Amino acid sequence: MDNGKGGRLKQASALWHGPGLATFALRRLVWSVATVAGVVAVTFLISHVIPADPAALVAGERATREQIEALRHQLGFDRPLLTQLADYYLRLAQGDLGKSLFTSRPISADLLSRLPATIELTLAAMILTVGLGVPIGVLSALRRNTWLDHLVRLVTVSGLAIASFWLAIILQLTFAMDLGWLPLGSRLPSGVAPPPTVTGLYLIDSLLTGDFATFGTAAAHLALPTVTLAFPAMATIVRFTRAGMLDTLNKPFVQYERAMGLPESLVVWKYMLRNALTSTVTQIGLVAGALLGGAVVIEAVFDWPGLGYYAVNSIIMSDYNAVLGFTVWVAIIYIVINIVVDVLHRLIDPRGTG
Amino acid sequence: MTELLAVRDLIVNYHSERGIVRALDGVSLAIGKGEVVGLVGESGCGKSTLARAILGVLPVPASEVRAGAIAFGGDNLLTLASAEIARRIRGRRITFIPQDPYGSLNPLFTIGQQMLDLMHWKSPRAAAAGRSAWPAVLSRYPSARRAQDRAAILDMLGAVQIPNPEQALAKLPHELSGGQRQRIVIAMALLPQPELIIADEPTTALDVTIQAQILRLLHREVKRRQVSMLFTTHDLGTAWEICDRVVVMYAGQDVEAAPTPAFFAAPRHPYTSKLLESLPRTDGVAQDIPGEIPSLIAPPQGCRFHPRCYFATTECTITRPPVSGGAHVVRCYHPLGASTGVAA
Numbered sequence: 001m002d003n004g005k006g007g008r009l010k011q012a013s014a015l016w017h018g019p020g021l022a023t024f025a026l027r028r029l030v031w032s033v034a035t036v037a038g039v040v041a042v043t044f045l046i047s048h049v050i051p052a053d054p055a056a057l058v059a060g061e062r063a064t065r066e067q068i069e070a071l072r073h074q075l076g077f078d079r080p081l082l083t084q085l086a087d088y089y090l091r092l093a094q095g096d097l098g099k100s101l102f103t104s105r106p107i108s109a110d111l112l113s114r115l116p117a118t119i120e121l122t123l124a125a126m127i128l129t130v131g132l133g134v135p136i137g138v139l140s141a142l143r144r145n146t147w148l149d150h151l152v153r154l155v156t157v158s159g160l161a162i163a164s165f166w167l168a169i170i171l172q173l174t175f176a177m178d179l180g181w182l183p184l185g186s187r188l189p190s191g192v193a194p195p196p197t198v199t200g201l202y203l204i205d206s207l208l209t210g211d212f213a214t215f216g217t218a219a220a221h222l223a224l225p226t227v228t229l230a231f232p233a234m235a236t237i238v239r240f241t242r243a244g245m246l247d248t249l250n251k252p253f254v255q256y257e258r259a260m261g262l263p264e265s266l267v268v269w270k271y272m273l274r275n276a277l278t279s280t281v282t283q284i285g286l287v288a289g290a291l292l293g294g295a296v297v298i299e300a301v302f303d304w305p306g307l308g309y310y311a312v313n314s315i316i317m318s319d320y321n322a323v324l325g326f327t328v329w330v331a332i333i334y335i336v337i338n339i340v341v342d343v344l345h346r347l348i349d350p351r352g353t354g
Numbered sequence: 355m356t357e358l359l360a361v362r363d364l365i366v367n368y369h370s371e372r373g374i375v376r377a378l379d380g381v382s383l384a385i386g387k388g389e390v391v392g393l394v395g396e397s398g399c400g401k402s403t404l405a406r407a408i409l410g411v412l413p414v415p416a417s418e419v420r421a422g423a424i425a426f427g428g429d430n431l432l433t434l435a436s437a438e439i440a441r442r443i444r445g446r447r448i449t450f451i452p453q454d455p456y457g458s459l460n461p462l463f464t465i466g467q468q469m470l471d472l473m474h475w476k477s478p479r480a481a482a483a484g485r486s487a488w489p490a491v492l493s494r495y496p497s498a499r500r501a502q503d504r505a506a507i508l509d510m511l512g513a514v515q516i517p518n519p520e521q522a523l524a525k526l527p528h529e530l531s532g533g534q535r536q537r538i539v540i541a542m543a544l545l546p547q548p549e550l551i552i553a554d555e556p557t558t559a560l561d562v563t564i565q566a567q568i569l570r571l572l573h574r575e576v577k578r579r580q581v582s583m584l585f586t587t588h589d590l591g592t593a594w595e596i597c598d599r600v601v602v603m604y605a606g607q608d609v610e611a612a613p614t615p616a617f618f619a620a621p622r623h624p625y626t627s628k629l630l631e632s633l634p635r636t637d638g639v640a641q642d643i644p645g646e647i648p649s650l651i652a653p654p655q656g657c658r659f660h661p662r663c664y665f666a667t668t669e670c671t672i673t674r675p676p677v678s679g680g681a682h683v684v685r686c687y688h689p690l691g692a693s694t695g696v697a698a
Contacts, residue, residue: 252457259411259452260542261445262475263490270471270491274462349462351528 028342032335039331040092040324044085047320057318058101075101088324097325102317107325111307116200117187118299118306122291123201124222125229130284133234137241137280138273144246152238159235168228168301175224183221185303192217225302229295233287240283244276251275278349285341292337293330357425358582359385359408359550364422366403366412373651377403379606379658380422380674385550388580390573392597392614394587396647400606401586402453405552407432408584409450410439427549445476449543451553451572455535455560459527465538466507466523469545470495473503476546510541514571533564540572544579551576551583557592569596590633594618602626605648605658607674612682622684622691625659657686 055072056063063071072078076087091098097107140152176184187202188194195205195214202218248254249272257267299308307326314322366378378400385391393401406412408424410431424431427447431439444450452458460468474480474495479502488494511519514537527535536556543551556572557565573596576583587593593600594614601611602623610623621627628643645662648654656673660666665688675685 252452252454253460255411256450256452256458256539257460258440259406259409259444259450260472260476261440261443262471264440265489265491266471266475268491271460271463275460278462350526351461 028339032339035335036328036331037089040088040328041085043324043327044088045081047323048081048084054101054318054320092328097328098321100314100322101319107321110310110322111325111329114305114307114310117304118292118295118308120187120201120203121222121225121229121295121299121304121306122288124203124226125233125291125295126284126288128226128230129233129237129287132230133237134241134273134277134280136234137238138245138268138276140238141242141245141249141276142268144242152242156235156238159232162232164228164232165297165301167231168224168298171224171228172301182223185221185225185301187221187305188214188218189221225295225298225304228298228302229291233291236283236287237280240280241276244279245272248272248275274348278345281344281348282341285337285344289334289337292333356387357384358387358389358427359584360423360425361404361408362423362425364404364407364424365420366400366407367418367420368403368413368416369418370416370651375650376653377417377606377650378407379653381603381606381608382677383584383601383608383611385582385584387549388577388582390576390583390585390596390598392585392587392593392600393603394590394593394600395603396588398605398647398650399603401588401603402554404603405450405554405584405586409444409448409552410434410436411444445472446546447548448550448552449476449546449548451539451543451551451556453555453558455532455539455556456527458539459535461527463526464523465525465527465530469507469523469538469542470500470503472542473507473545474500477503477506478547479503506545507541510545511538513544513575514538514541516541532560533568536560536564536568537571540568540575544575544581547579548581551581553583553585555586555588558587558589565592572596590618590630602629605653606650607658608685609657609659610682610684610686612684616682620691622679622682622689623659623686624663624665624688624690627690 053068055068055075055077058075059068059071069078076084079087088098095108097111099106100110103110136152140149143149172184175182183189192214195202195209195211195218198205198208203215203222206212206215206218254267254272257271258264262271293307295306296308296312298304299306300312303309307329311323311326313319314326361381361383363380363382364378365376365380368375368377381400381404383391383393383404393404395401403412403417407419408426408431412419419432422432426443429443431443434443459465463471474493475490477499479499507523508519511522516522516534516537522530522534522538530538536559540556543553553572557568560568569592572583585593585597597614599611599613600617602609602625604625610617610621610626612622617626618630621630625643628641631641632643643662648658648661654661655671657663657666657670657675660670663670667687669687675687677683677685678689
């Protein structure tokens with residue numbers, strides 16, 4: 001359909017070997033490290049000036065003053081703040097996020113064990129968001145000011161205005177409690193063993209092992225949190241796609257393509273959409289980043305054992321190391337997503353010079 | 355010369371916020387096989403509207419065809435289903451050269467991608483291939499045909515004097531100069547081997563030196579292939595250079611049509627004679643036409659030029675003059691060069 005393999009390869013190679021790409025990559029890397037360091041510093045300082053004493057919390061209610069002080073010393077909380085921060089940086093550079101104050105498990109292991117649940121939820125929500133959001137945005141732009149467009153506008157405005165925890169609860173009440181069609185929360189019922197771990201994503205693992213019963217159960221559990229997350233995200237994507245398409249609608253090249261009688265589906269879904277997507281792809285990246293950082297509230301409401309839920313618990317328990325570790329993860333996710341968006345942007349719009 | 359396209363008494367209105375714009379008021383025009391017709395008029399006289407009407411790409415729902423017919427190869431383009439026109443006629447039998455080569459190529463696709471997509475759907479070989487059940491965007495381009503079409507594209511790029519055609523195909527529009535882009539869209543207009551090319555002021559956006567080159571090229575290629583062309587322009591000099599026949603429009607009406615030499619030797623409509631007098635001349639005497647182009651929302655009755663016309667009489671203000679003359683057609687009650695001053 002496109003220029004075929006040759007054209008795509010040529011385009012891709014122009015992307016990678018374009019002028020100044022090495023400089024571009026180096027600059028991005030330096031900035032990424034600086035960003036993570038900055039985020040860590042801010043989070044570190046905030047978490048240490050709030051009037052809660054982690055040593056006292058860890059020691060428990062009946063601990064004596066001496067016991068608490070001993071524990072403080074043991075945890076290193078009695079050292080100067082900057083020393084603690086420097087120490088944290090040093091360990092972070094070696095990939096060590098420290099240990100949980102309460103369980104003593106390595107934070108990185110905790111995060112890794114919760115990552116698949118968040119990735120599964122994010123992927124499902126992103127597929128729904130992009131798969132429905134982009135086509136709806138296109139149709140809405142083509143049929144602007146018809147009943148379809150008005151309906152879409154109504155739904156997207158609600159999507160942006162409705163608080164997602166409220167939507168989550170309404171969905172639970174309707175589909176889990178009243179109708180009983182879908183489960184209330186969690187990834188699988190307590191009696192069902194998760195499929196053997198290949199990717200950690202239950203849907204994919206159960207398919208790989210041919211366990212279709214578990215696949216169905218896991219899919220049913222995934223449905224409500226996915227819809228809850230996708231609804232506001234989709235609203236954003238629909239609005240950006242629609243705006244991008246409207247922007248393209250009267251461009252001279254569209255008039256030219258039509259004047260040459262090119263099939264309408266080609267003009268709309270290939271020539272116009274690619275132009276519209278140049279602005280939408282940034283939004284898709286932002287949405288994906290927000291979801292990968294753990295949909296904090298939604299995971300809690302749906303009892304979804306992902307990163308967001310872990311972050312909520314860590315904050316409630318004042319588990320400083322866990323909160324810091326989670327923050328580092330979110331910072332890295334955003335940086336990675338930004339780079340991916342830049343690359344996608346260059347692929348969609350090969351004019352870009354970076 | 356046999357007639358290829360005939361526009362008869364075409365009336366087109368636009369609906370705007372300020373009222374109904376009477377853009378075309380009973381315009382007639384004929385193009386013979388292999389003939390290059392210049393459609394001359396000032397900005398806003400309806401040239402582009404007529405070009406779009408022939409292509410079937412008037413803006414919907416803002417425009418409305420009130421009356422008339424466009425006969426082309428046994429079909430009336432105004433009554434043919436728009437999907438049918440898009441599939442069978444537009445881009446195949448009638449192609450288009452746009453005014454603005456900078457904006458008319460899609461900025462995100464290479465020249466090769468855009469030319470191959472055109473050929474996928476509009477090459478003479480595509481006509482034989484018939485229709486596929488798949489939506490166009492998913493349809494496969496058979497590799498044998500693709501290779502043939504690609505060869506045809508490279509040939510054509512050579513014909514329009516693009517240096518290094520292979521390299522040009524891999525380029526994005528912004529990497530080419532305006533003149534090169536104009537050569538590309540000319541190639542795209544010629545590639546489907548059409549019977550008629552509608553060229554909408556194709557050189558206005560270019561530098562004067564490039565304009566002349568492109569005009570000569572365009573003229574040579576259409577004459578070599580015996581393709582008819584409707585060439586809209588506001589520049590009489592351009593019309594003189596490349597057109598076999600000239601049709602002049604004023605404020606949505608056609609006023610005069612004649613073979614180019616006869617037209618420039620002795621214009622018969624008061625407007626066209628004034629227009630020729632307004633050209634800059636070596637003796638430095640250029641005269642403007644008193645008055646202004648009328649609003650098309652509330653245009654003058656009858657001949658729309660009458661408020662500015664030295665010869666206007668009462669009848670000019672009531673009904674539009676009929677066509678008179680043989681090969682040199684004029685729509686005027688008082689054409690110039692008629693000894694009595696009254697229409698024959």
